[in-house]
Amino acid sequence: MVNSARNMHNDAYLELPTMQLVEIPLSVPDRIRHLLRPVLQCEETGAASDSSGGWDHVESLLDQWEQHPEELEDDGLEPPNPQTISLIREVSRALQAYHLDPPLRLVPNREAGAVFEWRTGTMLWLWSVEVECDGALELSVFRSGRLVTQHRIA
Amino acid sequence: MTDGAEPVADHELLYRRIPAASGFYDPQVDPNPSSLAFRPTKNDKSGLSLWRAEYKSIEESGRGREGKRYFVAVLRAGDLRRLGMEVLPAPLENDPGHCEIVELTYDNRKAMPFREWQVLLAEQLCLRVEGPFPRD
Numbered sequence: 001m002v003n004s005a006r007n008m009h010n011d012a013y014l015e016l017p018t019m020q021l022v023e024i025p026l027s028v029p030d031r032i033r034h035l036l037r038p039v040l041q042c043e044e045t046g047a048a049s050d051s052s053g054g055w056d057h058v059e060s061l062l063d064q065w066e067q068h069p070e071e072l073e074d075d076g077l078e079p080p081n082p083q084t085i086s087l088i089r090e091v092s093r094a095l096q097a098y099h100l101d102p103p104l105r106l107v108p109n110r111e112a113g114a115v116f117e118w119r120t121g122t123m124l125w126l127w128s129v130e131v132e133c134d135g136a137l138e139l140s141v142f143r144s145g146r147l148v149t150q151h152r153i154a
Numbered sequence: 155m156t157d158g159a160e161p162v163a164d165h166e167l168l169y170r171r172i173p174a175a176s177g178f179y180d181p182q183v184d185p186n187p188s189s190l191a192f193r194p195t196k197n198d199k200s201g202l203s204l205w206r207a208e209y210k211s212i213e214e215s216g217r218g219r220e221g222k223r224y225f226v227a228v229l230r231a232g233d234l235r236r237l238g239m240e241v242l243p244a245p246l247e248n249d250p251g252h253c254e255i256v257e258l259t260y261d262n263r264k265a266m267p268f269r270e271w272q273v274l275l276a277e278q279l280c281l282r283v284e285g286p287f288p289r290d
Binding site: 074126142 | 173175176177178180183184188189190193195196197198218219222266269270273274277278
């Protein structure tokens with residue numbers, strides 16, 4: 001996260017958020033590498049660190065969702081299914097491979113997928129990786145509640 | 155209090171129910187709920203459902219499925235309007251206090267500016283979160 005801090009401070013970039021479609025790499029690690037390019041180059045989002053221990057909580061949560069989906073199920077909330085949980089695990093491991101901070105939280109996306117969310121120390125930046133039940137991955141970066149950039153790999 | 159058809163006044167407090175098991179809100183982790191707490195569901199066809207405090211107590215708003223617990227996010231109608239969100243009454247049978255943030259629907263949940271609205275609701279417009287309900 002070093003270079004694209006400049007990009008995120010570019011006014012044009014801030015004012016015109018776009019959904020960028022990128023080519024489809026084959027493996028989950030490759031897809032994560034493509035998806036994370038904007039945040040991995042940006043020191044202000046504070047993504048890179050060496051706190052792999054906190055990721056244990058993510059693994060525990062996924063185990064819980066897998067074993068007790070009925071606890072999560074609610075009106076307008078479809079829990080991730082076993083296939084999606086498997087993909088979320090793969091994504092989680094690919095994210096860990098970049099020595100990212102553990103997410104602030106991992107939450108269901110209401111539609112059988114899930115969202116990893118991070119926030120910076122300054123509270124200004126919020127970024128997320130969404131894993132959809134059809135296998136699509138989406139990165140969203142917000143600054144003070146405004147969308148800065150969004151990338152999707154379908 | 156009438157049948158719920160009267161306009162929602164700027165000063166009115168509004169409630170949004172958040173399933174506790176979802177992890178959308180955890181005060182130990184973050185004082186703000188996740189924006190997913192404000193993502194429309196398939197049931198939100200004409201707008202995001204909220205409840206008017208003048209018709210329902212916060213405890214009543216936190217009642218959902220049997221055996222489940224819920225937090226309740228508190229918002230103010232005028233704050234939403236200042237950011238361009240319109241709140242209209244949408245009374246239901248036996249639930250006159252139901253209202254909606256119109257346009258924030260399931261179909262456009264990922265379109266702009268509605269994706270931003272979800273983040274703004276969570277990060278800037280949520281006055282506080284209470285619960286979980288029912289209390290122990």
